[in-house]
Amino acid sequence: MSWLLDTNVVSELRKGSRCDPGVSAWRRSVTPNSSYLSVLVVGEIRRGIESIRRRDAASANALDQWLNRLTSEYAGRILPVDLSVAESWGKLNVPDPVPAIDGLLAATALVHDLTLVTRNAADIGRTGVRCINPFHS
Numbered sequence: 001m002s003w004l005l006d007t008n009v010v011s012e013l014r015k016g017s018r019c020d021p022g023v024s025a026w027r028r029s030v031t032p033n034s035s036y037l038s039v040l041v042v043g044e045i046r047r048g049i050e051s052i053r054r055r056d057a058a059s060a061n062a063l064d065q066w067l068n069r070l071t072s073e074y075a076g077r078i079l080p081v082d083l084s085v086a087e088s089w090g091k092l093n094v095p096d097p098v099p100a101i102d103g104l105l106a107a108t109a110l111v112h113d114l115t116l117v118t119r120n121a122a123d124i125g126r127t128g129v130r131c132i133n134p135f136h137s
Helices: 007-013 021-029 039-053 057-073 083-092 100-111 121-125
Strands: 003-005 035-038 115-117
Touching: 003 007, 003 100, 007 021, 007 039, 035 039, 035 100, 039 057, 039 100, 083 100, 100 115, 100 121
Parallel strands: 003 035, 003 115
Antiparallel strands: none
16 A cells, blocks of 8 residues: 655654654554655645744754755655646535645545545545544554
8 A cells, every 4th residue: 555645744753753653653554665745745844944944044944954855755756736636636625625735635645546644534534535544543
């Protein structure tokens, strides 16, 4: 099985020894190269870094380095929002709309036959897209 990681999971994994036990257990249970990111996750992380930079440049610089390592680690496994994902997202939003980024992540998982790993499983579950919440494992 292959996985698409939501920003909340990626951020949790960054905590190392302070990581949620369920998330740590899930991560240990999966094959290292079976996980993917969306460009949206990279964008959300970048937005967070730039927000922090306004008040703490040193912390933002450390996060920059972490993001560079993350994108290097996931090279070749960072998925775009393309026409297929956009079409799928449009379909997933009827009849019940899903928040935009959550919906686009769900559509990416669906198009690429991945399971979405997210803390927002309740929102995603109603779309029919496979998802798990490792925070409750």
